[in-house]
Amino acid sequence: MAKLVERNSPDGRVGNAGETAAGSTAGPGLRKSLACRAAAVVGLAGVLYRAILIAVDVPPANSDEGTAGLAALHIGEGREWPTFFYGQDYMGTFYSYLAAPLVQVFGTHWWALRLPALVLYAVFLVLVFRLTRTLYSSWFAVFVTGVMAFGSDRVVKDQIIGAGGYSDVATAVAGLMLASALLVLRPAKQRTTLVVWGLLAGYIVWTHWLALPYVAAAVLLVAWVGRAGMTIRGVALAVCGFLLGAAPLIVFNLRLDRPNSFSVLLSLSGATEPAAWSDRLHGAVIVGLPLSSGLCAPSRCATWQLWWGPTYLVLLVAATAIAVAALRRADDGECRVHASRLALIAGAAMTLAAYVASSSSAMTPVESARYLHYGMVSLPAVLWPLWVGATALVGRVGSSVSADDGGIRRRVTGRSRSRAFLAAGCVTLAGVLFAGLSIATGQLIVHRSRYAGQADNEQQLVDSLRTTGVGHVYSGYWTCNRLAYRSREQVRCAVLDDDLSPGLDRYRPYRDQVRASARVAYVLPASSAMSDTFARSAPTLGVDVVSRYEVGGYQVYVCHTRRPPAPVVTDR
Incomplete structure (x- = not known):
């Protein structure tokens, strides 16, 4: 087994574990520039694909989107200023405020309501690319962007339907995890980042509590890893940002004539409703993960499309093992990187666990798979073992492979049979993943006429x-x-x-x-x-x-x- 030798860049990042020997001869700046351009092309393709879908009213609107549209209409006319989604005392309505001017200018078309979601998707891609490049490597970030450019029915519904609570919160989660990583990796540049970090955390708490696992992971990461550089002023900035982001929720719950948002949401969570744990696990893992990751046809998963659920769990465990093992032998700079990776893994694991705990995973697994949408932010962490294994096959015996900007350097001294089989398996799995994403995207396109x-x-x-x-x-x-x-x-x-x-x-x-x-x-x-x-x-x-x-x-x-x-x- 070849030995991995890691070296950190000046800002504490750990780079790709599998760049090719040819790639190592190029300068870091050139490789970064090429990677950014490649990601821009792939990301633009994803944005244009969704823009076309919006133009032809795919996917069709639902009543929740109509409700958000009514709020946007009322806001634009100055008739209502809702704090929450109409008819409930949770889920913030900031998305309707974003859409209100467009609805007033262009009319009550679905595409007018969905334009902010399209912009948010583009911002989401940028944030995830930056997060992946910060914690892993530039070309792996291109790979992740490629995965997220595909658009199956369930994924596209969560990303471009103009109901709010998913497209905006997923973008906020990506921004929160990036801000958390920057806080622990670059403690010298904290003031603005702390305010943004607190603002995003507060916005998530106001808008959709399904993303609270990521808020918890971000808080634990910054409190544990970044505590040495934290000052009272820094904490105050973060708290001020949080209070600003969560202000609508706080003000609403201070009114004595209103029900408590927390108690209302708990009563609707379904955690106490009877449902067999086997059904919950099947609905969450076997059905929910392929649907939410973009590997299923509209409103259904064929049997052959369910392979991703168990595979996702295996990759999640492998990513955890890699990060923990590296954390135990790393110096301070490397510890910060691996801890940030673990925060992404924790966010995905807690999101999945919360979904399993809800009876929705057993009772309505197809429609409720949207509750796993925020796990897309953790796909870089989940796919990292696959990338490491797949790129190992590219390396040549006796070649020195180094990552961009001072990443992991690996010297391959021999290729054992087991290592070759593992690498070939990862390459095959990556190919099957892209094939599955392509097929599911094609199934949505075919479904367009319906x-x-x-x-x-x-x-x-x-x-x-x-x-x-x-x-x-x-x-x-x-x-x-x-x-x-x-x-x-x-x-x-x-x-x-x-x-x-x-x-x-x-x-x-x-x-x-x-x-x-x-x-x-x-x-x-x-x-x-x-x-x-x-x-x-x-x-x-x-x-x-x-x-x-x-x-x-x-x-x-x-x-x-x-x-x-x-x-x-x-x-x-």
């Missing part, structure tokens, strides 16, 4: 309701706020459950307005339980059906209410 049909149906439905002058409707949760946003509130909708009982109205005033209307429409998916129930129960609902027609996959029942309209309840 998604386009859904977008056309939605537009036909909105146009039909506008033409017939129907401004108040009842429909299901996943339809209501899409109609309200796309029609710019010309259609206002109250939510019904499958049994036609009142459902979850994210924007409560709509229910009172629909209930007060003398002319309403029931907009129900064709050939659904809701439509069948309405056909049987219409006489008991206090309405007379005036007309019925089908459009865009929906049965539309236009009705007059028999009871006198109730007064509209308005907020004072």
Whole structure:
């Protein structure tokens, strides 16, 4: 087994363990420049691919995106200033504030709502590239950028759907982990970084608590490794940044007439709901990891696409073992690098553990796989053992292979059979990974025509309701706020459950307005339980059906209410 000899760069970084001998002859500056250009090309391809998807309404919008769009519309018109996602007391609405000017200028199109998410994805790529280059090497950072440029259905939904809470928080997590690494590697340049670090941590706490594992990992890293260089002033700067980022959450919970956000979120976490641990592990590892990593078709994983879940765990354990072993024999500068890598691993492990603890992993594994989206920030740490093993095959017997900018230097003195098999296995696995990402991306592209049909149906439905002058409707949760946003509130909708009982109205005033209307429409998916129930129960609902027609996959029942309209309840 060849011996690894590491040497640090002046700023404490440890570089790539597997540059080629030819690459070692080039200057560090040239190699960095080429790597940055390569990453820019790959990243631009990823951004353009998502821009095209946004232009053709892929993936289709959902009601949560409609709710965020309504908030953006109300903010732009100066009518509402929500702290949280409508209808709940957690998940910050900063994304809606970003989208509000675009919605006002371009109208209530889905692409206008998604433009901030596209910009955030580009920033996310830059941050992950910089994080990977800081902790590993430039060409490995290009490799990671290539992995993240692909876009399967689940990954693209999390990255470009304009509902907030995922695209913005993932970018904040990447920025937080980069700031944490810079704080421990470059203690002399702390003031601005500390404020940014605290601001990002506070923003995550306000916006989406599913990313708290990364906040915990960042705090532990900075408190443990960076404690020697930390001053009272530095702590104060970090705290001030945190308070600023979390200010909306803090102010909201100081009001005595509001429920506590923490207790509300715990009640919805599903951790106490019954679900077999075997089902949780299957939903989280076998299904969730391939979906969230971009290796599955739209809304499903074929059996042959499930290999990534166990492989991910093996790579995570290998990355931990490598970092711990290196940490035990490293000097102070190297310790900081390996500790930062361990923080990334800890963030991924805690995110996965939290998902396993939730019953959502067992009950709704396909849709709830989005809860693992923040683990994308840790992909560099997970893929590092694969890169080290794969690049070992590139090295030649007796060649000296050195990383850019003073990274790991490895001298290969012999190639044992086991080492060759391991390296070949890593190369094969890397190839299979890229093939899987390519196939899943292709499956989304092939699925585009079906998604386009859904977008056309939605537009036909909105146009039909506008033409017939129907401004108040009842429909299901996943339809209501899409109609309200796309029609710019010309259609206002109250939510019904499958049994036609009142459902979850994210924007409560709509229910009172629909209930007060003398002319309403029931907009129900064709050939659904809701439509069948309405056909049987219409006489008991206090309405007379005036007309019925089908459009865009929906049965539309236009009705007059028999009871006198109730007064509209308005907020004072």
